Amino acid sequence: SAVISQKPSRDICQRGTSLTIQCQVDSQVTMMFWYRQQPGQSLTLIATANQGSEATYESGFVIDKFPISRPNLTFSTLTVSNMSPEDSSIYLCSVDLQGGGNTIYFGEGSWLTVV
């Protein structure tokens, strides 16, 4: 399977600040997805990021709060803007290695704590 690297792996952030999470894949992938996992909860899809187009956001998530970039087929960023303690979560980048075949693998996650 592909290597999916996320940075940072862990961070403690001040309320009101913004943080950008990077996701790097060692092979070209068409579809990338960003998920949030709040403490003790399941994974919730934030948005789908395809190269060359605007990200598609799920209900409850907006571009102003979670801007996403997808400049090429191996890289994406998710920014968590104007953070509050409710944003304390694991943020996971995931990729479809089969270009629509839905075999989804996850990066190691970015564990954010907002204080």
Next chain:
Amino acid sequence: GENVEQHPSTLSVQEGDSAVIKCTYSDSASNYFPWYKQELGKRPQLIIDIRSNVGEKKDQRIAVTLNKTAKHFSLHITETQPEDSAVYFCAASKAGTALIFGKGTTLSVSS
């Protein structure tokens, strides 16, 4: 959109027993059903998956069954071991779309 229900939320078994986790989905167009295992402090790991053209798939002690008519699928773990203790998530999707996850099952295997 797709909705995935997962039961039970917690499951405790003795080592060597079998464990079964069940999920139902709402979108009849969904055709891909993976299962993930998440250990504490780690990312979800794909352990087995099944596509809609198959009714059952097995990999050593783990098996998944799919009933498309009833829109449900199940994870079966036989001869459970303490290292099987984790949170298990089911998910569903159709081609070219993101996975939608169930709420998870915390499996505890006691020796």
